[in-house]
Amino acid sequence: MGRTSENLITQSGQTDAESSMIGQLVDFWFQIRAPIIAPLLQLMVNICLLMVIMMFVERVYMCLVIVTVKLLRRKPEKRYKFESIKDDVELANSSYPKVLVQIPMFNEREVYQLSIGAACGLSWPSDRIIVQVLDDSTDNSIKEMVQMECQRWASKGINIKYEVRDNRNGYKAGALKEGMRRSYVKECDYVAIFDADFQPDPEYLWRTVPFLMYNPEIALVQARWKFVNSDECLMTRMQEMSLHYHFSVEQEVGSTTHAFFGFNGTAGVWRISAINEAGGWKDRTTVEDMDLAVRASLKGWKFVYLNELGVKNELPSTFKAFRYQQHRWSCGPASLFRKILPDILKNKKVGLWKRLHILYAFFFVRKIVAHIVTFVFYCLVIPTTVLVPEVHLPKWGAIYMPSVITILNAACTLRSLHLIVFWILFENVMSLHRTKATFIGLFDLGRVNEWIVTEKLGDALKSRLVKLGRRTRMKFGERLHVLELMAGLYIFFCAVYDFNFGHNHFYIYLFLQAAAFFIMGFGYIGTFVPS
Incomplete structure (x- = not known):
């Protein structure tokens, strides 16, 4: 009996101590909230609002350009000389330029036959084309x-x-560079590049090479990506929405207004002399394609984008492969921005307006600001404002402008318009991964040059997965993403607080966003592949 009483007294004392400690923490929070936390958070809000405005202006501008292009029907064939290549009886096939087709690959068990078969099936005089398979397996x-x-x-x-x-x-850049050193390449005028999962249609060269033949100022002709597995799962549908905007708007606007855009690394044809003049392939970042494009543009070369010419390819359908790809696509541009900034500033060969476009629109807004503001503002700052009511968060910056940006993006994929809420939540979760990669690239941190080839499943493996069952079990640890789970917990806490004490109903969005972080944090998205 005595021991029981002592235990009860001890437990009561511990409870009182814990309550007292929590009370002290709450009092401390209220003491620092208004004089310290609120001004700092308001500063963060203002910085984020500025970035939102930058993105809003950029999106509206590109939308206006696209509308103008569509209304005036400013197709590449009208802006540049384009005509079918005519046969020369005397010269025969020698009147056709010689084209090199490069296919870099690395352990591409599932798709190597598709890409090689498609490249060998390209329609072009047989003695004027060389298919080069660069196998780093x-x-x-x-x-x-x-x-x-x-x-x-x-x-x-x-x-x-x-x-x-x-x-x-040098990974892919090293393979392409080595391939260009072969003696037979000296005979070639142009080089078409296709990653291992890309399958160009037979007439691809007939629709691209004439731009290079009849317009000596053009260095690159880029085709659109056409996704063969966009309906495979919800994650591939989300990717399709983002990439459709990139190709239909960003690439089209760059081609129309400045004759510049980032080379997508595949499904493009380069003038070999332009590659050489720009300094060839460099492996200083994980975006060797973008690096070459910027350097060639600074030499005065022009690029053409063909939105009506699609090349079939595969989207990453496993979350693991998608994360690796997004790390490379976010880290690489940030790293390149830091390294190539002096060259852009010192360049005198291209006009100020084009250099400003490359620096501000192409790099700063799209490659830096877009990732950072998406995560910091929508996943950190806005949730935190529900805890600090002294902070003013205008609706135009938190709701209206982001809504316009989202609608303009989603309008490029009308068939997925009903998935817009899922797309918003998905992109916000991925912004954490992209923001981390962006800072790694900007500050040259540990994984800055990490290159992991994006896994392709191909038709063969997909058919085996169907037999095994669409969802295959994976080890729990392989699916766990701690940062996403921590972000989800924080947003969930803010949602609960806003539900109980707030007045702005942000908890509706916060609960949904927290759920998205939990789902993706536990890896329950994409196609599961047995290890």
Whole structure:
């Protein structure tokens, strides 16, 4: 009996102590909230609002340009000389330029046959085209399969070269650079590049090469990506919405207004002399394609984007592959921005307006601000404002402008308009990963040059997954993403607080966003592939 009383007294004392400590923390919070936290948070709100305005102006401007292009029907064929290549009886096939087709690949077991077959199926005089397979595979069995596939096409009369290296220095950039050193490349005028999952239609060269032939100022002709697996899962639908905007608006506007845009690394044809003049392929970042495009543009070369010419390819359908890809796509541009900034500022060959476009619109707003403001404002600052009512958060910056930005983006994929809420939540969650990668690139941190090839499932593996069941179990630890879960917990806490004590009904958005962070934090998105 005595011991029981002592235990009760001890527990009561502990409870009182804990209550007292919590009370002290609450009192401390109220003491510092108005004089310290509120001014700092208001400053963050104002900075984020400025970034929202920058994005809003950029989106509206691009929308107006696109509307003008559509109304005036300013197709590339009207802006540049374009006509079918005419046969020359005397010169025969020698009147056609010689084209090199490069296919860089790395352990592409599932898709190598598709890409090689599509490249070998391109319609072009057989003695004026060379298909070059650059195989950096580390799996010897895959190397053998790729080599045998090349030999199979060679036996059909295709001029195909199988090239390997004894190292992977420079990754894709290193492979492309090494491929350009081959003696037979000196005979070629242009080079078409296709990643291992890309499948160009046979007439691809007939629709791109004439721009280069008849317009000596053009260095690059870029085609649109056409996704073959966009309906595979909700995650691929979300990617389709984002990438459709990139191609239909960003690339189109850049091509129309400044004859400049970022090379997408594949589905494009380059003038080889332009590559050489720009300094060739460099492996200083994970976006060697963008690096080359910026350097070539600063030399005065022009680019053409063909939105009506699509090249089939595959979206990453596993969350793991998608995260690796997004890290590379976010970290690389930030790193390149830091490294190439002096070259842009010192350049005298192109006009001030074009340099300003590259610096401000192309790099700063789209590659830096867009990632940071999406995470910091919508996932940190807005949730925190419900805890600090002294902070003024205008609706035009928190609701109206972001809504316009979102609608303009989603309008490019009308078939997925009903998924717009899911897309917003998905992009906000991914902004954490992209923001982290952006800072890694800006400040040259640990994973700045991490290059992991995006996994492609291909038709063969997908058919096996169907037999195994659409959802295959994975180890729990492989799916867990701690930062996303921590962000979800914080947003959930803010939502509960706003539900009980707030007056602005932000909790509706916050509960949904917290749920999205939890779902993606536990990895329950995309296609699951057995390890």
